[in-house]
Amino acid sequence: MSSAVSSSSSSAASANALITSTGIGSGLNINAIVSSLTSAYGAAQQNEITAQQTTLNSQVSAFGTFSSALSTLQATLTTLENPGTLAGFSATVGDTSVASATADSSAVAGQYELGVTNLATAATLTSGPLTSPTTTIGTGTLTIKVGTATSTISIDSNNDTLAGIAAAINKASDNPGVNASVLTTTEGSRLILSGTSTGAANAITVTESDGGTGLAPLVSTLAVTQPAADANFTINGYPATSASNVVSSAISGVTLNLTGPTATDTPTKLTIAPDTSAAQASISTFVSAVNGVLSSIQSLTGYNATTQTAGPLNGSATVQAFQNQLENILDVVTVGGTSGIHSLSDLGITPDAQAGTLNSNATTLGNVLSANLAGVGALLGGTDGIATKLNSLINSYTGPAGLLSTVTNGLQTSLKNVNNEQTQLNQELAAYSATLTTEYNAMDTAVAALKETQTYLNAEFNPNSSSSSSSSSSTSSLGSGSLST
Numbered sequence: 001m002s003s004a005v006s007s008s009s010s011s012a013a014s015a016n017a018l019i020t021s022t023g024i025g026s027g028l029n030i031n032a033i034v035s036s037l038t039s040a041y042g043a044a045q046q047n048e049i050t051a052q053q054t055t056l057n058s059q060v061s062a063f064g065t066f067s068s069a070l071s072t073l074q075a076t077l078t079t080l081e082n083p084g085t086l087a088g089f090s091a092t093v094g095d096t097s098v099a100s101a102t103a104d105s106s107a108v109a110g111q112y113e114l115g116v117t118n119l120a121t122a123a124t125l126t127s128g129p130l131t132s133p134t135t136t137i138g139t140g141t142l143t144i145k146v147g148t149a150t151s152t153i154s155i156d157s158n159n160d161t162l163a164g165i166a167a168a169i170n171k172a173s174d175n176p177g178v179n180a181s182v183l184t185t186t187e188g189s190r191l192i193l194s195g196t197s198t199g200a201a202n203a204i205t206v207t208e209s210d211g212g213t214g215l216a217p218l219v220s221t222l223a224v225t226q227p228a229a230d231a232n233f234t235i236n237g238y239p240a241t242s243a244s245n246v247v248s249s250a251i252s253g254v255t256l257n258l259t260g261p262t263a264t265d266t267p268t269k270l271t272i273a274p275d276t277s278a279a280q281a282s283i284s285t286f287v288s289a290v291n292g293v294l295s296s297i298q299s300l301t302g303y304n305a306t307t308q309t310a311g312p313l314n315g316s317a318t319v320q321a322f323q324n325q326l327e328n329i330l331d332v333v334t335v336g337g338t339s340g341i342h343s344l345s346d347l348g349i350t351p352d353a354q355a356g357t358l359n360s361n362a363t364t365l366g367n368v369l370s371a372n373l374a375g376v377g378a379l380l381g382g383t384d385g386i387a388t389k390l391n392s393l394i395n396s397y398t399g400p401a402g403l404l405s406t407v408t409n410g411l412q413t414s415l416k417n418v419n420n421e422q423t424q425l426n427q428e429l430a431a432y433s434a435t436l437t438t439e440y441n442a443m444d445t446a447v448a449a450l451k452e453t454q455t456y457l458n459a460e461f462n463p464n465s466s467s468s469s470s471s472s473s474s475t476s477s478l479g480s481g482s483l484s485t
Contacts, residue, residue: 030440038433042425049422055312056415060408062300062312066319067397067404069296073289074394079282080387083377086282090275091254095268100257107253107272113236115267116258120231120245122195123204128221129188133163138214143207144169146195149176155215162191165218169193178204191218195228199243203228231258234267276369279376283365286387287349290330291357297323298356318407322397329389330358334379341368341375344386 079085084105091101098116123146130137139160142153151174159168166180177196182189195202206222208215230241240250245258254272262268300313301320313319330351333343341347348364351357369376380387397403 028440028444030437030444034433034436034440037436038429041432042429045425049418049425052418053415053422056411056418058312060411060415063404063408063411066296066300066313069289069293070394070398070404073286073293074391074398076282076286076289077387077391077394080286080380081382081385081391083374083381083385086279086373086377086381088275088278088373089253090273092271092273093268094270095262097260098262098268099259099270101254101270102257103254103272103275105253107251109274110272112251112270112272113234113267114256114270115234115237115262115265116260117232117234118229118261119258120198120243121226121229122198123193123202123224123228124195124226125193125204125206125222126183126225127162127191127218127223129185129190130162130218131188133182133184133189134161135189136160136214137162137165137218138210140208140210140213140215142169142215142219143209144176144178144193145205146176146178146197147202149174151176151178155210160214162189166191177202191222193222197243198228198231198245200228200230201243233258235270237267274370274373276366276373279369279373280362280366283347283349283376283380284360284362287358287360290326293326294323294357318403322393325393326390329386329393332386332389334384341372341379343379347376347379 086105088105089103089107089109091103091107093099093101093114099114137155137160139156142155142165144151144153151169151172153165153168153172155165155168159165162182166182169175169178169180179194179196181192181194183192184190193204193206195204206219208219210216230243231245231247232239232241233247234240235250240247242250242258247256247258248254250256251270251272254270256270297319300311301316303310303314330344334341344350344358347368348361350359350361352359379385382388395402399405
């Protein structure tokens with residue numbers, strides 16, 4: 001009996017070694033049970049963490065979208081902040097072969113008569129002909145002067161040819177403003193010295209000191225083939241000169257680029273007129289950017305009654321405060337002054353109450369710009385201009401220490417804390433799952449052992465069919481033996 005019990009214990013031990021989470025003893029799906037119980041155990045906390053993560057990530061993304069809209073608006077303010085930049089003028093020359101012209105914001109509208117007698121020129125000196133660029137000339141020192149600048153150049157046996165002298169002049173660190181080249185024709189090779197600056201004051205003079213070794217004959221043949229001269233022109237019949245063909249001092253805010261003499265004695269017309277096209281484009285871009293910000297605010301903070309869905313920044317005090325300040329600036333009405341332009345509505349820019357954005361009337365804006373460009377610039381730019389105030393407002397939100405940076409950093413901190421809670425919950429659930437698995441495996445092992453014991457007891461107290469079969473077989477054999485005797 002004891003021997004049989006010992007055998008049963010050994011079998012139970014073997015069965016215990018084979019027990020796994022698949023429930024061999026009990027037949028239960030332990031993995032599924034543990035997984036379900038673990039999920040149920042952490043469901044409430046997990047749902048809360050997931051909701052917090054979703055909300056925080058959504059808000060971080062939303063503030064990024066809002067910041068981007070503000071940056072787009074801010075980029076349109078640069079031109080508007082400076083009234084001088086906004087107030088542009090065009091300059092048109094009737095005969096483009098005589099000159100071209102540009103005008104900046106300081107120009108004044110008007111018409112002028114422009115006549116050009118001659119252009120400003122740079123001096124050119126040309127030497128007499130020599131056999132070739134490599135003909136030996138001699139050594140010594142060349143002194144070249146252009147205006148008040150002077151350069152002294154040594155010529156030795158390494159550069160005592162026309163080509164060598166030209167290279168030495170061009171390479172001189174204190175070159176006074178001369179380009180040297182060699183011109184070769186059927187008559188021979190000549191040294192060409194060309195001034196880099198126009199104007200009568202920039203004449204070229206060349207002297208030498210050669211000790212009688214050859215530079216003197218070369219220098220003595222240098223002749224002026226084009227003199228250094230000032231440009232001579234007239235504006236409304238009044239004579240003027242300029243050392244350069246680019247003239248910015250003759251008419252306030254206007255730069256003339258003289259290109260050729262007047263073909264006849266009749267001067268050409270120069271017209272300075274307000275140029276509103278650039279201003280209109282800048283203001284239109286500004287209005288579009290403002291509408292982009294307003295639409296962004298509506299989308300991020302609004303509530304959709306149909307879907308019963310609130311925007312990610314619904315109820316945000318930060319965004320609401322910005323919107324209030326933005327509207328206060330856009331609604332500003334200036335008092336005083338003589339421009340006759342006091343608000344955006346004077347420019348044809350009015351609020352659309354239904355859409356929550358701005359409408360812009362291009363015709364009204366164009367007319368106002370043509371009639372009073374300076375007044376428009378004063379409203380938008382300058383110290384108290386709308387664009388200047390908006391730029392300051394946006395900087396207070398998007399700057400390195402701005403409100404959006406502070407809010408975003410706070411959201412990132414909260415998101416980090418929630419992620420830490422998630423990590424802690426994962427660890428807690430892993431421990432809980434391990435505990436359940438251990439307990440269910442222990443139960444499964446116990447069930448397996450009970451089944452082994454049941455099998456043993458059945459064998460001891462309820463002889464099975466194999467025992468009966470053995471007994472019948474013995475009886476049969478005895479009977480068979482008696483008959484054969």
